[in-house]
Amino acid sequence: MQDPLARLGLKHPLIVASMAGGPSSPELVIASSAAGALGSIGAAYSSPAAITEFVDKVRAGTDRPFAINLFIQHPQPQIDAATVERAVAATAKYRAELDLPAPQFAAPYEEDFDQQFEAVLKAKPAVLSFVFGALPAEYMRTARKSGMLIIGTATTPEEAEALEESGVDAITLQGFEAGGHRGIFDPEAADSEIGLWDLLTRTLPKAKLPLIAAGGIMTAVDIRSVLAMGASAVQMGTAFLATAEAGTSAAYRAALQGTERATRTTRAFSGRFARGIENRFMNELDAAAAMPFPAQNKFTRDIRGASAAKGSADFLSLWAGTGKGELWQGSAADLIEKLFAD
Numbered sequence: 001m002q003d004p005l006a007r008l009g010l011k012h013p014l015i016v017a018s019m020a021g022g023p024s025s026p027e028l029v030i031a032s033s034a035a036g037a038l039g040s041i042g043a044a045y046s047s048p049a050a051i052t053e054f055v056d057k058v059r060a061g062t063d064r065p066f067a068i069n070l071f072i073q074h075p076q077p078q079i080d081a082a083t084v085e086r087a088v089a090a091t092a093k094y095r096a097e098l099d100l101p102a103p104q105f106a107a108p109y110e111e112d113f114d115q116q117f118e119a120v121l122k123a124k125p126a127v128l129s130f131v132f133g134a135l136p137a138e139y140m141r142t143a144r145k146s147g148m149l150i151i152g153t154a155t156t157p158e159e160a161e162a163l164e165e166s167g168v169d170a171i172t173l174q175g176f177e178a179g180g181h182r183g184i185f186d187p188e189a190a191d192s193e194i195g196l197w198d199l200l201t202r203t204l205p206k207a208k209l210p211l212i213a214a215g216g217i218m219t220a221v222d223i224r225s226v227l228a229m230g231a232s233a234v235q236m237g238t239a240f241l242a243t244a245e246a247g248t249s250a251a252y253r254a255a256l257q258g259t260e261r262a263t264r265t266t267r268a269f270s271g272r273f274a275r276g277i278e279n280r281f282m283n284e285l286d287a288a289a290a291m292p293f294p295a296q297n298k299f300t301r302d303i304r305g306a307s308a309a310k311g312s313a314d315f316l317s318l319w320a321g322t323g324k325g326e327l328w329q330g331s332a333a334d335l336i337e338k339l340f341a342d
């Protein structure tokens with residue numbers, strides 16, 4: 001069977017991860033795809049109009065293939081008054097410190113998936129990728145018909161199996177080392193915490209589809225190791241966060257510069273597990289006071305925004321993986337060239 005990823009005609013077996021919420025700027029997507037990797041648009045938090053505008057910018061900069069990435073939606077959580085009250089009380093001192101008014105907070109908590117999906121179909125990128133579950137069958141059929149390559153994300157061998165059954169073309173295996181949201185299907189489930197090595201060795205023997213390795217991959221040696229194990233490609237996020245083209249804010253960039261970044265997973269910012277650099281909000285907020293995803297994500301948006309505007313990293317979600325070392329501050333193209341020099 002020909003590797004479906006070969007259809008993309010990439011120069012390098014690298015997907016530069018979609019990093020929704022800022023870092024995945026049009027410039028980063030353009031630079032990544034133009035340099036022979038697959039750039040990814042992180043559209044999870046974007047309105048349909050914003051998706052279209054983003055795609056237009058990317059297409060004006062490159063004719064190379066790119067991906068659009070979405071979050072699979074689950075039924076919106078029902079949140080009782082006591083839970084809201086606890087969340088408001090737990091964050092009141094931060095809102096006071098940041099001069100923010102009492103939060104306005106109501107459903108819906110996220111963009112409408114159907115409308116986002118429509119915008120993706122219209123944009124017709126080479127690749128549709130997603131996290132947080134499998135694409136329901138009727139969406140899968142429509143996506144297939146449009147000719148997009150479809151990539152799902154698994155954090156366990158069982159999730160990989162479910163994706164395979166759903167009919168995806170390739171699977172990103174996201175190890176516990178990965179920066180950003182854990183792709184766990186069930187928003188309420190405990191985290192299996194399976195590292196990339198373990199995930200690869202447990203998934204590869206039975207896998208019928210190409211596997212893309214993600215989590216803690218930072219160097220040419222890391223790339224060679226997982227490709228030698230049998231991965232078809234790698235997906236890297238953190239390594240690109242400080243590149244010239246990334247839309248990473250100044251306070252976030254400063255926090256990334258410590259070569260011994262301490263990261264862990266938390267539900268404090270969005271209600272779903274995600275890995276980021278430890279900071280005040282992560283360390284102080286009582287995890288029990290976080291609402292379920294995506295309600296908590298909407299609820300903390302004003303706090304994160306005010307923190308960024310002040311140039312403070314105290315209340316930002318500083319998503320980053322376990323990979324250590326100084327982050328590349330030059331162009332994404334130079335980083336890609338360095339990673340695949342031989």
Ligand SMILES: Cc1cc2nc3c(=O)[nH]c(=O)nc-3n(C[C@H](O)[C@H](O)[C@H](O)COP(=O)(O)O)c2cc1C
Nearest residue numbers: 017019020042178179180215216236237238319321
């Ligand atoms: C800042 C940031 C934002 C992310 N946002 C997304 C996203 O919107 N969609 C997604 O599928 N993965 C997202 N991820 C996870 C990446 O797809 C990938 O799994 C991860 O970056 C790989 O681990 P690494 O960061 O150690 O390279 C994000 C990662 C980071 C660091």
